[in-house]
Amino acid sequence: MTTIALLGDIHLPDREDTVKDLVWDWALAEARRQGAELLVGLGDLTSVGTLKAAQRVRRKLDATELPFVLSPGNAEFRTRAQTAAVLSALSTPRQHGEVLVLDSAKGSFSDDSRADLAALPASGRRNLLVATHCPPADLPEGDRAMLEELAAAGVIGCLAVGHKHWDASSGCCQQIRGLDPDKAQGGPPALVIMRRGPVGWQRQDISCPLADPLNWSEAERREWLANLGISAMGQTLPALAEARAEGVAAVELRYEATRGIADDELLPALAAWRGAGGRCLSMHCPSIAWQDGVVTGVSELRACAEYSRRLGVDRVTVHVPGVTVQELRRDAVPYGALLDATCDCLRPLVDAGIAIGIENMHMRDAERVGDKRGFGYIPRECQEWIEALRGRLGKDAVAFHLDIGHARNNNWYSSLYNLSEWYAEMGSWLSGCHLHQYSLVDGRYDNHYPLHEIYGGFISLASFFMSWHLGQCRHVPMFLEIRHESSIASYRSLRSALGLARGEDA
Structure with a gap:
């Protein structure tokens, strides 16, 4: 029997302190434990194709003392100045025993790969495992036809592919969700073992236990849930009623949707929610921006701060200012004006002991x-703004509010700064989080979709749970910020996914 370990789509960044390295180390150790005779990489082993990451991938593979063959992925081509060095660092023979790896990193087979496939019929070899990055549906018709003909003839017994981050099986094609705890869908990141026996290739998926919160104690899962809350969005009173009924301890209101509600309606609703166990009330504040040479939004932010004090909120969420990176750094006038205005608006909150969380933003379509x-799309910029505010308002007054959907739906920057990198870089700065899924709808990526699964859609929560459990992320209030349905539905779904019932029903 031949035993092969498939490793795909880990997207290792340059930094070595993310939870991805823990998953990669586990996968290599588990492959040895399973008796793997060969390690097969299916591509996207680096995040953005940098030499430092590629060398770490290679170093850890070498340390296993097992033979390995690697197929490049599209991620290995993302940093063009380093591509040649990266490909050299990850270079291996294209064939090893019963395994052939093909290069489909650019969306079609390389000339060498086509030549290798063309030579197979005359070789007399059968039931081979062929590994490549892209699944057949993503390949040109001619490349796809070569695979289909060889599979029909029994030459290819198993076609192993990655790239999509979810599992699928069709005929001899085995697509794997891979090892990236930021992206693996349908379950925790997984190592796949393929064993060739008398009846062909048999697949075994082994999920990374470090990335599965169901391996936590019930007390640990309940502690996480006790910090999970909802955003009311535009439905303040219904959301408070739902939070009260479900025992949700954290609620975030939005100023524009709440300010018009009469006190004789709002205050009793807040008191009832507090009486049912509500512990953290947050206010999502309006934003200030630099437009046409002036700071806008000051009166709204100042009014929101006063309103928040009157309601007795525990914390507020404030976006980074609406200004371009170029404007904020090239000219001292926007920087000084925005900083003065922000501090002037927020100082009454500091005086009242209300915590302030500064939220990251993301790339827009245009x-x-x-x-x-815009400013504030990457960790360093958020740190810079928070430090500037702390210099005026005090070190303990201002912290970071991480929106994971913004970090993930961030064009090039979502690859340059993976979610795991945000957790490693900003986890100790946290005072709150927004959780939501992002989706591709009608050809457009958008945020604030329901988050019904731990491992679903473009965002997997596996890395978030890992960072939380390891203490890399501070344990802070988290708000499900959902626009397309009530946030309480996602709350119930995640509670169920954690194997928990409502507190008093447990």
């Missing part, structure tokens, strides 16, 4: 990479 994009 924006391009560079200094003309």
